Structure formats: structure tokens, C-alpha cells
Amino acid sequence: MSEPARTFHWADYLVFASILVISGIIGCVAGRGQDSAEDFTLAGRGMGLLPVALSIVGSLAAVYVLGIPAEMYLDGVQQWHIFILPLFVAVFVTALLFVPLFYPLKIASIYEYLELRYKSKVPKITSTLLFILALIMNMGVSLFTPSTALESVTGFPTWASILACSGIAIFYTTTGGLKAVIWTDAFQALFTMAGLLAVAIQGTIAVGGFAEVFEISDRGGRLNFFVMDPDPSTRVTFWGCFIGGIFGWLGYYGINQPTYQRYASLPNQRKAKLSVFLNIPGIALLMTVTCYCGLVIYAYYDKKGCDPVMNGELANPNQIAPYFVMEVLNYPGIPGLFVATLFSGTLSTCAASLAGISSVVWEDLLKWKYGHISNTKQVWVNRGLVLIFGILGTGFAVLVTFLEGTVLQFAFSFTGAITGPVLGMYLLGAIFPCATGIGASVGAFVALGVLIWINVGQYSLNTNLSFKPTRIDMCPVANITTNMTELLTTTQMMTTQNITTPMMEPEYNPLEKWYGLSYLWYPMLGTAVTMVVGLLFSCVAGVQRTENVEPRYMMPVANICCCCLPKSTQDCLQCGMDHDEEAMDADVLDEKRVSTISGGDYVNGGMDNMGMEMDKTKL
Numbered sequence: 001m002s003e004p005a006r007t008f009h010w011a012d013y014l015v016f017a018s019i020l021v022i023s024g025i026i027g028c029v030a031g032r033g034q035d036s037a038e039d040f041t042l043a044g045r046g047m048g049l050l051p052v053a054l055s056i057v058g059s060l061a062a063v064y065v066l067g068i069p070a071e072m073y074l075d076g077v078q079q080w081h082i083f084i085l086p087l088f089v090a091v092f093v094t095a096l097l098f099v100p101l102f103y104p105l106k107i108a109s110i111y112e113y114l115e116l117r118y119k120s121k122v123p124k125i126t127s128t129l130l131f132i133l134a135l136i137m138n139m140g141v142s143l144f145t146p147s148t149a150l151e152s153v154t155g156f157p158t159w160a161s162i163l164a165c166s167g168i169a170i171f172y173t174t175t176g177g178l179k180a181v182i183w184t185d186a187f188q189a190l191f192t193m194a195g196l197l198a199v200a201i202q203g204t205i206a207v208g209g210f211a212e213v214f215e216i217s218d219r220g221g222r223l224n225f226f227v228m229d230p231d232p233s234t235r236v237t238f239w240g241c242f243i244g245g246i247f248g249w250l251g252y253y254g255i256n257q258p259t260y261q262r263y264a265s266l267p268n269q270r271k272a273k274l275s276v277f278l279n280i281p282g283i284a285l286l287m288t289v290t291c292y293c294g295l296v297i298y299a300y301y302d303k304k305g306c307d308p309v310m311n312g313e314l315a316n317p318n319q320i321a322p323y324f325v326m327e328v329l330n331y332p333g334i335p336g337l338f339v340a341t342l343f344s345g346t347l348s349t350c351a352a353s354l355a356g357i358s359s360v361v362w363e364d365l366l367k368w369k370y371g372h373i374s375n376t377k378q379v380w381v382n383r384g385l386v387l388i389f390g391i392l393g394t395g396f397a398v399l400v401t402f403l404e405g406t407v408l409q410f411a412f413s414f415t416g417a418i419t420g421p422v423l424g425m426y427l428l429g430a431i432f433p434c435a436t437g438i439g440a441s442v443g444a445f446v447a448l449g450v451l452i453w454i455n456v457g458q459y460s461l462n463t464n465l466s467f468k469p470t471r472i473d474m475c476p477v478a479n480i481t482t483n484m485t486e487l488l489t490t491t492q493m494m495t496t497q498n499i500t501t502p503m504m505e506p507e508y509n510p511l512e513k514w515y516g517l518s519y520l521w522y523p524m525l526g527t528a529v530t531m532v533v534g535l536l537f538s539c540v541a542g543v544q545r546t547e548n549v550e551p552r553y554m555m556p557v558a559n560i561c562c563c564c565l566p567k568s569t570q571d572c573l574q575c576g577m578d579h580d581e582e583a584m585d586a587d588v589l590d591e592k593r594v595s596t597i598s599g600g601d602y603v604n605g606g607m608d609n610m611g612m613e614m615d616k617t618k619l
Helices: 010-030 037-045 049-058 061-075 077-083 085-105 112-118 121-154 158-207 210-219 238-253 257-264 269-277 279-304 317-328 334-370 375-400 407-431 437-461 477-496 502-507 510-515 519-541 557-561 567-573 586-591 607-618
Strands: none
Touching: 010 158, 010 334, 037 158, 037 257, 037 334, 037 375, 049 158, 049 257, 049 269, 049 279, 049 334, 061 077, 061 121, 061 158, 061 279, 061 317, 061 334, 077 238, 077 279, 085 112, 085 238, 085 257, 085 269, 085 279, 112 121, 112 407, 112 437, 121 158, 121 257, 121 317, 121 334, 121 375, 121 407, 121 437, 158 210, 158 257, 158 279, 158 317, 158 334, 158 375, 210 279, 238 407, 238 519, 257 269, 257 334, 269 279, 279 317, 317 334, 334 375, 407 437, 407 519, 437 510, 437 519
16 A cells, blocks of 8 residues: 655645744734833733633643654653643642742742842842753754654755744744733644644544554553652653652743743732643643544554654654654645644744743843833843844754754753752742852752753763664565664663673663663752752851841741641741731732832842941931
């Protein structure tokens, strides 16, 4: 039987182009009337609940729509845990602790909190630079995701797709700011779900029904929900997904500038919390459907008896989903719909990253010196920042094309190496009033160094890149012969992980075991190292006096988590901090609007008041 032609029909190009044009139009129309930097970066704090919630969900689609099916195809459904179970924990922690901590401050950049809490610019600048690096990496991975998909189905060069996609994202972000990003994200989130459902339904029919999909997946070892191996070097386990996933999600929901900008654009704290809670059904549905799509794709090619990755028809496993769409859903317009789904997620992620970077760079690095310029000029400065960092993200996307492994692993590895230390800086300051800014910064740099060391070592040794076997017995003989060496190598790598002989013990290298640490543990390791080193350094260099730290900059962790314990025990756990319930009330705090930092001064009981007292003393 002849293979279907894997090329775009004119209807595919029409659907694909229409979605991108509609996204651009929505962005331009929704983003009109940008009169100030606050309008550009926070949408005037007047957005609606539903578009904000959809926007937060949609910004995750770029990497996951392509990366999750590839992971399910190669390694099974055990990573479903990282998307569902830890999500519940992270969302509740964010809504109960992080939103009440950040929202009442009314700051444009979430990193301003670090300066307010530590009374030092060092931790703010440290986290800002790490954040910029993380988002540039995130943009690069997101741009690479649909570009490699488009190449696999049309032959259109990856680099050209990267340039086109980044150009569109830069265009409507510079034109409309955060409001344009949110409304476009909301449209793209709904559209992405429609495309995924089309793949899941038609793919199930092609395989032979739900029962057939799960039977084949079970036979191939893909229904591995609970791998309870405690070894942290095992690539994916339940513990790595659950524990590491909590810290990864906290990095996204708790201390991520694009996420903060979205819920900070809502008019009150109650809606901000609700927008975070609404992500539970949205993310759960998105991740469950994408995981199922991966199982459908595996079942189809297992039943066919020819894995296109091992057969050499695909350059890398990240192309498996669009390849499947072109083969099974090769009806005019459907492949274009799916590729447009990928590009929609990428546009959402890139636009959110660019809006976040422009806001952070302006508020944290430039405003103290150029804050006196007119509102119009401030908007144009932010637009210029979007353009500059858009170009940097595009350059990193080209670099990603030369790396091995699935796009999901790369995204977790390098962004996790940065997310962990930054999360540690926030938790250290919000939980321990004795922590200092220098201590937090030193801890973050030590953690970053450790994680970069592991990352570089892992990629240099090519560890953790072996996956479960796939069938190639029905592939053309020529292709099997060409790729047999790669197959044998992969099989050998997988076999040696499960066989232990005394003869191999003298060759054991503990450094390779260290490099083999699963990427799922990176966020937790980075957070832990930052907090431990930060506390130790703070104690050695001189702790910060508790009375110098305002309660509104601290998390009432003991009040929430240990509410049944005696008041004296709670006070001890909170290092003597008095979290006044009225002061922590959402409605009261919303009324006490705190102005943002300007020229390095602190507000409402901070350094401004201290300066006034000093002046009075001199008088």
C-alpha cells in the first residue's frame, strides 16, 4: 500500500495563515490605547477573569503540545504525574501564599519584592538577570517546537519558521502590550484544545478504538503510571515527577513574571486567586489530552510495525506528532489546523515572555534612571526592549536545533536549573526573617553553579537519553539496515541499566552517577541549595534583625499549615514575626495600594520613612 503524500494542501496553508492573521488582528485591536508603561505591562489592571485564566493555560501549550506526545511515545505515561498531581499542590500554595504576598504590593515587576524584603538591590538584580536568561531559553525552545514540526510535514526550513514565528510574536507584542497578549492567548488556548481533540478522536478511530489504544500501550510498557524507584538518577519516576513537579509548577505559578503580570492585571485579589485556581481544570484537560495523543501515536505505529524515528524517516522524536497527523489525518485543512495549533502555543509563550522581560528590565534596571521621561517615551522604550529580546530569543532557538533529546527534557533541564535558585530566593526571604539579601544571592549563585555543572556533564556524557523499545520489524529492509547501528546502541544502553554484574563494579564512576541525576529533580535541588547556603551565609555574615522586616513581606506559613498548634508554637515557627490577621486581609491590603520602587527608595514604612526620621533627628 502506498504511503500518503506528506505535503500541505492549499487548504492547509489557508487554515494555517488564517489562524496567524486572526491572532495578529486580535492583538492589534485589543491592545489599542497604550498611554503609559502600566497600560503596556499590566493592561491597566482592568482585565477580565476568564481571558486571564485562559492566557495562563495557553502560554504552556507551545512546548507541551509537541513535547508530551513525544515523551509518551518514547517513555510512557509516567510523566502524567508531573502535570496533574503536583499541579494541585502548587496551585493551592500559589493562591494561598504567593498571591496574597505579591498582589497587595501593586508592583509591576515581581522582582521588586526582593528589594523590598531584603532592603538591597543585589537579590533583585540577581533574580532579574536569571529570569531574563530563563525566558530567553524558554523562547528558544518554544520557537523551535513548531518550526521542527512544520519542517517534518512540509520541508519548510526550521530556521525560516523560527524567523517567521518570532516576527509575528514581536509584532503584536510591541503593538498591543500585555492586553494584546492576554486576549490573543485566550483565543489560542481554545483553538489549541480544538486541534488536540481532533487528533485524539481521529487517531483513536485509526487505531481501532479506546480499548485497542490502551491494550497496545500496555503491551508496549507505556502504561507505567507508578514507577516507584527511589533512585534520583532514574530518568522518570513517580517521586521525581511528584516532588520535582511541585517545585517546577511553583516556579511557573508562584514566582514567574509572565504569570504574575496576568493575575496582577485583574482588579482585585479575589479574582487573582480565582484565575490561578481555574488553571486546575484547564491544565488537567490540556495535559490529559496531550498524554492520550502520545499513546494513540504509539499504538498506531506499533500496530503498523514501523517506528518512523528508528526507521530514519524523522530527524528527531519531536516531529512524531505532526508526522502522525500528516499520515492519519491527511484531509485538506486538518494538518494545517494542527500545525497552526503548535504555532498558536508558541506565539502565546513568546509574547508572554517578551512582555515579561520588557516589564522587568524597565522596572528593575532602567526606571530608576529614566523614570522621568514621558509616558509615551516609556511605552516606546518597552517596545524597543521587546524587539531586542525577541532577537536574542530567536538566536537561542537556532541553537536548540543542534541539541539531542526531547524538547520537553531540554525545557525542564535548563529552565529548571534557573527556576530552582530563583524560587529559593523568594522562599528564603518570605519564610525566614533572619535571611539577608547577600545570603540569598550567594545561595542562588551556588545552586546555579551546581545545576549548570550537572547539565553540562549530562549532555557531554549523553546520559539519560535511552527510551523504551519500539517496533521496526515491518519497516522497509533498506531503512532497517541503515539504522540498525543506532537501534543496537539504544538497546544496549537500555539493557545495561537493568543488568548488574560484579565485573562492572571496578569501572563505576560516581561522577557519572551525579551527572545522571534526572532533570525532574533540578527545581527542587536548586531551591534547597539556595535556601541552605543562603541561611548559612546569612548566619555567618550577620543575620537581619527581625524587627526590621515588615510582616507584609513574609508568608504566614505557620498560621496556614499549623493552624491547630498553640499560638506560642506558631510564633516560634515564624521566628517571632507577628502576622496581623487584619493586615493580611485581602480586601484591606487591596485598599492600601503600595507605590512601586523609584530610585531605590522603599515605601510605606520602608527606607523613605527611615530617611524622614533621620532628617528629623538631624534637625
